[in-house]
Structure formats: structure tokens, C-alpha cells
Amino acid sequence: MSAGERGSKVALICGGGRFPLVAAEAARRRGIEVFLLGLKGIADPGAESFPHVWLGVGQLGAAFREIEARGIKEVCFIGGLGRPEFADLRPDWGAIKRLPDILRLLRGGDDHALKGVIRLFEGEGLRVIGVETLAPELVAAPGAMNRIAFPKDLEDDLAFGHDCLTALSAFDCGQGLVLSNRRIVALEAAEGTDAMLLRVADLREKGRWRAKPPSGLLIKAPKKGQDLRVDLPAIGPETVASAARAGLVGIAVEAGRVLILDREAVALQAEKAGLFLYGFSRGGTA
Amino acid sequence: MSAGERGSKVALICGGGRFPLVAAEAARRRGIEVFLLGLKGIADPGAESFPHVWLGVGQLGAAFREIEARGIKEVCFIGGLGRPEFADLRPDWGAIKRLPDILRLLRGGDDHALKGVIRLFEGEGLRVIGVETLAPELVAAPGAMNRIAFPKDLEDDLAFGHDCLTALSAFDCGQGLVLSNRRIVALEAAEGTDAMLLRVADLREKGRWRAKPPSGLLIKAPKKGQDLRVDLPAIGPETVASAARAGLVGIAVEAGRVLILDREAVALQAEKAGLFLYGFSRGGTA
Structure with a gap:
């Protein structure tokens, strides 16, 4: 058995x-x-x-x-x-x-x-x-998880940002980042995703990052080569709330490899905040 | 002329x-x-x-x-x-x-x-x-810039951290990070060095990073391939004050490639705070 x-x-x-x-x-x-x-x-x-x-x-x-x-x-x-x-x-x-x-x-x-x-x-x-x-229902589904489509013009940012996370994997860090137009605004290390998103909100409030909201894409993915049996990256209601507060345009997570506590509720919460929630798959990483 | x-x-x-x-x-x-x-x-x-x-x-x-x-x-x-x-x-x-x-x-x-x-x-x-x-006197000198020697046992962290910054160069970010025992605690993006150091202080206060102070090395270097005629990374009195507040053990900057406003005063300030200030040179980057 x-x-x-x-x-x-x-x-x-x-x-x-x-x-x-x-x-x-x-x-x-x-x-x-x-x-x-x-x-x-x-x-x-x-x-x-x-x-x-x-x-x-x-x-x-x-x-x-x-x-x-x-x-x-x-x-x-x-x-x-x-x-x-x-x-x-x-x-x-x-x-x-x-x-x-x-x-x-x-x-x-x-x-x-x-x-x-x-x-x-x-x-x-x-x-x-x-x-x-x-509990397979606890991981990110592939594609759009709510009714807001992933914008085509963010595909380049998604690829660039995910490549950056992959490069950081060799240094055993980098499960998340925020970027816009190929500019990396914030990189996650020990502080965690929510603290990183609050930093982005703060950078905006202080005029240190002046791209007009909604803009900025949050990408979460496990490290390349990470053993998926422990410590998958996770998002939840706080992530969505912080992403909305940071004025982001949406959230992209690696399908099947990021945990989402109550996927349907989180997807709906994101939709209400105007954020897409997208499960991406890229060659060589699935 | x-x-x-x-x-x-x-x-x-x-x-x-x-x-x-x-x-x-x-x-x-x-x-x-x-x-x-x-x-x-x-x-x-x-x-x-x-x-x-x-x-x-x-x-x-x-x-x-x-x-x-x-x-x-x-x-x-x-x-x-x-x-x-x-x-x-x-x-x-x-x-x-x-x-x-x-x-x-x-x-x-x-x-x-x-x-x-x-x-x-x-x-x-x-x-x-x-x-x-x-103004050549405004860039980091090679070797120890105050009377606190760079500890031999941090050479591995320095190499590991600098390699991480170099990997980030391809993504046009990463002029600074804090690490300890090969663990990357914080990565600098749009927020700047001082904000990153305050985050490290905060992680320590909240018990989210529990390595006993003084520990943690700040590394600053320009991006690989960066045109040195503009926007060299810089440190100053605030950097030293924030590094001390974050409980770090010292600061390593790339010799000749990081600006230091009033080098002697900054080196002395670091020494008084118990921090080394070290100008490193690594093959392929000088």
C-alpha cells in the first residue's frame, strides 16, 4: 500500500x-x-x-x-x-x-x-x-486560476524573472521576486514573500519606484533542483492582500510546484482585487 | 590635455x-x-x-x-x-x-x-x-582599510556571495547582499543598501534570523560588465551605521570599483563599530 x-x-x-x-x-x-x-x-x-x-x-x-x-x-x-x-x-x-x-x-x-x-x-x-x-488540491493549477487572463505582454517579464530565480537557485535562495519591464524591483531572501511585497508597497509610497500601478508581476517558484518533498513555496490570502497593496498587476506561480492554501478562495480573492493568478509551466523546469 | x-x-x-x-x-x-x-x-x-x-x-x-x-x-x-x-x-x-x-x-x-x-x-x-x-581617493582601496583584519574564515562566504552578485548581473540587479555561512539573508534590489540593512536588523529583532551577532557579511560590488563611468555602487557613513545596527561582522567592497565618501572617516567609523572594511579583488572581475 x-x-x-x-x-x-x-x-x-x-x-x-x-x-x-x-x-x-x-x-x-x-x-x-x-x-x-x-x-x-x-x-x-x-x-x-x-x-x-x-x-x-x-x-x-x-x-x-x-x-x-x-x-x-x-x-x-x-x-x-x-x-x-x-x-x-x-x-x-x-x-x-x-x-x-x-x-x-x-x-x-x-x-x-x-x-x-x-x-x-x-x-x-x-x-x-x-x-x-x-492533497493534490493544495498545489497551483496550470493556466488561469481566476477569470483574469495572464496578459500576453507580460510573457517576457515572466521568462526574464523566472530565469533570474533559476540563476539564484545555485545560491540556495530566490523563491520570489517582483519585476516590471525587465526591472527587478525586489528579490526575496530570508524575509519571505509578504515582507518583500510590503517593501514594494513602501517603495511606491515613497516614490522610489514610480511605475504607475497596477504594474509589477510577482513570480513564485521553487528553486531549481529543489526536493519537492519539503518546503514548497506557498502563497495564501496574505500574499494576495499584500500584492494588491503593492499595486501589482498579478501573480504567476509555477504550476504543480507552489502550494496554495484554499486555491479557489485565493483565486477569487485575487480576482476581486483585480489580480490574475496564473500557473505557468516552462520547459526544463516541470 | x-x-x-x-x-x-x-x-x-x-x-x-x-x-x-x-x-x-x-x-x-x-x-x-x-x-x-x-x-x-x-x-x-x-x-x-x-x-x-x-x-x-x-x-x-x-x-x-x-x-x-x-x-x-x-x-x-x-x-x-x-x-x-x-x-x-x-x-x-x-x-x-x-x-x-x-x-x-x-x-x-x-x-x-x-x-x-x-x-x-x-x-x-x-x-x-x-x-x-x-578623484581616485573616493574609491575603495585594496585590502584592509582599517585595523580590523578580514577574517580568513569568511573567504568562502565572500566568494560565494560575490558569485551570487555576479549571477544577478545578467539580470541587471544585485549590487549588494548580506550572507552568513553560505546563507543569503538579504538581496538588494530597488530599495538600496541601507533599506536592505535595516531589513536585516529587523529580521534579527523579530527572531527570523537567529545567527548570533556579530555575524553576517555585507558585500557590495558593481555589476559584472557594468560601465564604470556611471553609477558605481557607493557606501558611506549611513552604510556603516546600518551595518552596525544589523549586527554584521564587516563590510567587503570590490577594490577600485566601489565609491566611498570620505574613505578614511568611513574606515575609522567602521573600526569603532567593530566592523572590518575590506577591499577585495577577485580574478576575472578587476
């Missing part, structure tokens, strides 16, 4: 935000038995409405024991984790045994760290699956 | 900030005759302590007439210009005649626009020179 089938059992390692609960609910609707490992101080308390246990980020040994005790063979990481510093981890014995691996994975960018986490779980004989396997 | 020699005459097209006045003063000290064309509403009123004229950004025809009337053959662009939108330009006849060129150069990134401006001036038979020719 494999993930995504009725009756399969999956452990969800739950980071912050509403995604873990929405994914758990969606999986349960499909007949998958879910067990939630909520990260203390990070995961939403709503995890308690599912079979669950609370664990600290460093309690790797306990996590493996809880998963094994339930005969679960498949694990899905979901929700934001931030990036723990070693001092915050409070490692248990299971983590201390694996210390050299953990220290190695704390060096380098997010993607490097997450690949390391996957390897640790695989090393315990577990299969790590992506959230799109559990 | 060529620029940089006693008795030569140079027209300085003055954008905002203190750089134009400092460069004009430095050039005058070296016996160069300067004539300032202050951009209305942008250049510092201190331009009036030199032979000068005030012009709007769009008064290209008037600029060429003023320069020609004084028998000046060399022009130097200095100071921030922001990025004018066409509606702000209020073009004169001289600009309107060149409208197709101007419209072309308003499309694309900053570097593209500035190369276009250089071509317009060269088309009038003028030679466009870099500020380092007028």
Missing part, C-alpha cells in the same frame, strides 16, 4: 501555519490515516483535533520511536519551520547520536538543510513523500 | 547626495577646472559654491549647449539619480529630438538606462569619464 491510497498511514511532521491542518483534513477525506507530529511552539494547536503527539524540534529520537510504534512507513513534512539555530534544538539522545549529520545540515541554505533532514528520515527506513501526493 | 591633468576642464552632471560636491572639490584640488550641471530638485544646493548651472533632468539640449559654450569636452556623471519615469522628465527640444533613444533606454534595468545616457553624450562628441579619474 502506498501513499495517496485509501487506508495508507502517513505521519505528518507539522511546522507552522494552517497548511498542516488543511493537508491533514484533505488526506483524511481521501481515506488516508494521518498521524500528526506537531512541533512544539511552532505547529498550530489545531493539530490536536487529529491523532497527534507534540515534540520539540530536536527530539529526533522520539519522533522516530512514535512513527515506528504506529507501524507508519511514510512521512510528509509540511508547514513553515523557520530555520532553527543549533542552540534552539535541545537535542534528545536520538538527535545527539546523529549530531555530525545535523551539524553538517545546519550549514548552508535552506534547501541544503532540508535535503539533510530527508536523508536522516530515509536513513531510518522511512519514505518521505510530498504534500501534493497527500 | 586629458581628464585628470591640471588645467583640464570637466563638466560634472550632478545627481543627489554629497558625492558630487566632494568629487568636485577633490578635482579642483588637483587643478582640474570643474563646471557643475546640477539636476534640479535632485542635486545638493552646495553645487552653487562652484561654477554651475541648474537644469531639469529632461533638459538635454540645454545641457549640451552649456557644455559646448564652455569648450568642455569631458563629462563625468556623479551622484544618485533615482530612476526617472518618462512623465517626470519634462523634455526640452534637445531631448525630444532624441526621444526614440530615450524611450529605449527607459526600458530595462538601471545599467541599461545608464549605458544609453553615455551613448547620448558620446553622440555629441563628448568623452564620458569615471569619477575615479577625477
Whole structure:
């Protein structure tokens, strides 16, 4: 029996935000038995409405024991984790045994760290699956997701901006940017998409970016070569609200590779704000 | 007679900030005759302590007439210009005649626009020179510029970060970033260096970036292939103050290719704040 089938059992390692609960609910609707490992101080308390246990980020040994005790063979990481510093981890014995691996994975960018986490779980004989396997309705659809078409004349900006994100992938950063007429207005790093969009709004208010609104395209895509089983980029209602506030013309996300919490509601919200929501696919990246 | 020699005459097209006045003063000290064309509403009123004229950004025809009337053959662009939108330009006849060129150069990134401006001036038979020719003491020196040495263990971050800036050059953005242990914390686009550094300070305050201060390296370099005669990246007292506030460990700038307003004072200010100020040179970029 494999993930995504009725009756399969999956452990969800739950980071912050509403995604873990929405994914758990969606999986349960499909007949998958879910067990939630909520990260203390990070995961939403709503995890308690599912079979669950609370664990600290460093309690790797306990996590493996809880998963094994339930005969679960498949694990899905979901929700934001931030990036723990070693001092915050409070490692248990299971983590201390694996210390050299953990220290190695704390060096380098997010993607490097997450690949390391996957390897640790695989090393315990577990299969790590992506959230799109559990809940396909949570990823971006291809093409227009609302009734506002993607404007033809933005195709060049979309290609230019996506190429820029791809170039940044080699440096393990760059999941989002805002551009207009081939001018990159903002690049996302550790601050996240919403903070980047507020910066764009601020640049406009202060007259530092004077292109007349609505203009400016937000592009979100996973890093090239990113393991899609962890930490897909995500958009939600805040992204749309911030994009509207920044006076953008629309949002383009890579189809099948960006999470959207409640896709229909977000698409409709964007439409009401006059923004297109477009799922793009480009050769070599799908 | 060529620029940089006693008795030569140079027209300085003055954008905002203190750089134009400092460069004009430095050039005058070296016996160069300067004539300032202050951009209305942008250049510092201190331009009036030199032979000068005030012009709007769009008064290209008037600029060429003023320069020609004084028998000046060399022009130097200095100071921030922001990025004018066409509606702000209020073009004169001289600009309107060149409208197709101007419209072309308003499309694309900053570097593209500035190369276009250089071509317009060269088309009038003028030679466009870099500020380092007028005032070599205004660019970053190679090596340590204060008594704090560049730490050996940051060489990897410096190379990684500079490679990232170089990759961004192809997209006409990326004159600065902050990183630590190969993690890119912030990337500079339209907001400028100081705003980027305030963002880093904010990420730290909010616990979104938890590496213990002092840590984090600011790297500034011109874009690869950038025409060094216009718009070199610059640092000044605000950069140092913001870097200190962001808890960084130091500042690395490309030697000979980054402007520093009052280099000695800035280096000393950095030293007092516990920050190194290092002029790096890397193969293929000097």
C-alpha cells in the first residue's frame, strides 16, 4: 500500500501555519490515516483535533520511536519551520547520536538543510513523500486560476524573472521576486514573500519606484533542483492582500510546484482585487 | 590635455547626495577646472559654491549647449539619480529630438538606462569619464582599510556571495547582499543598501534570523560588465551605521570599483563599530 491510497498511514511532521491542518483534513477525506507530529511552539494547536503527539524540534529520537510504534512507513513534512539555530534544538539522545549529520545540515541554505533532514528520515527506513501526493488540491493549477487572463505582454517579464530565480537557485535562495519591464524591483531572501511585497508597497509610497500601478508581476517558484518533498513555496490570502497593496498587476506561480492554501478562495480573492493568478509551466523546469 | 591633468576642464552632471560636491572639490584640488550641471530638485544646493548651472533632468539640449559654450569636452556623471519615469522628465527640444533613444533606454534595468545616457553624450562628441579619474581617493582601496583584519574564515562566504552578485548581473540587479555561512539573508534590489540593512536588523529583532551577532557579511560590488563611468555602487557613513545596527561582522567592497565618501572617516567609523572594511579583488572581475 502506498501513499495517496485509501487506508495508507502517513505521519505528518507539522511546522507552522494552517497548511498542516488543511493537508491533514484533505488526506483524511481521501481515506488516508494521518498521524500528526506537531512541533512544539511552532505547529498550530489545531493539530490536536487529529491523532497527534507534540515534540520539540530536536527530539529526533522520539519522533522516530512514535512513527515506528504506529507501524507508519511514510512521512510528509509540511508547514513553515523557520530555520532553527543549533542552540534552539535541545537535542534528545536520538538527535545527539546523529549530531555530525545535523551539524553538517545546519550549514548552508535552506534547501541544503532540508535535503539533510530527508536523508536522516530515509536513513531510518522511512519514505518521505510530498504534500501534493497527500492533497493534490493544495498545489497551483496550470493556466488561469481566476477569470483574469495572464496578459500576453507580460510573457517576457515572466521568462526574464523566472530565469533570474533559476540563476539564484545555485545560491540556495530566490523563491520570489517582483519585476516590471525587465526591472527587478525586489528579490526575496530570508524575509519571505509578504515582507518583500510590503517593501514594494513602501517603495511606491515613497516614490522610489514610480511605475504607475497596477504594474509589477510577482513570480513564485521553487528553486531549481529543489526536493519537492519539503518546503514548497506557498502563497495564501496574505500574499494576495499584500500584492494588491503593492499595486501589482498579478501573480504567476509555477504550476504543480507552489502550494496554495484554499486555491479557489485565493483565486477569487485575487480576482476581486483585480489580480490574475496564473500557473505557468516552462520547459526544463516541470 | 586629458581628464585628470591640471588645467583640464570637466563638466560634472550632478545627481543627489554629497558625492558630487566632494568629487568636485577633490578635482579642483588637483587643478582640474570643474563646471557643475546640477539636476534640479535632485542635486545638493552646495553645487552653487562652484561654477554651475541648474537644469531639469529632461533638459538635454540645454545641457549640451552649456557644455559646448564652455569648450568642455569631458563629462563625468556623479551622484544618485533615482530612476526617472518618462512623465517626470519634462523634455526640452534637445531631448525630444532624441526621444526614440530615450524611450529605449527607459526600458530595462538601471545599467541599461545608464549605458544609453553615455551613448547620448558620446553622440555629441563628448568623452564620458569615471569619477575615479577625477578623484581616485573616493574609491575603495585594496585590502584592509582599517585595523580590523578580514577574517580568513569568511573567504568562502565572500566568494560565494560575490558569485551570487555576479549571477544577478545578467539580470541587471544585485549590487549588494548580506550572507552568513553560505546563507543569503538579504538581496538588494530597488530599495538600496541601507533599506536592505535595516531589513536585516529587523529580521534579527523579530527572531527570523537567529545567527548570533556579530555575524553576517555585507558585500557590495558593481555589476559584472557594468560601465564604470556611471553609477558605481557607493557606501558611506549611513552604510556603516546600518551595518552596525544589523549586527554584521564587516563590510567587503570590490577594490577600485566601489565609491566611498570620505574613505578614511568611513574606515575609522567602521573600526569603532567593530566592523572590518575590506577591499577585495577577485580574478576575472578587476
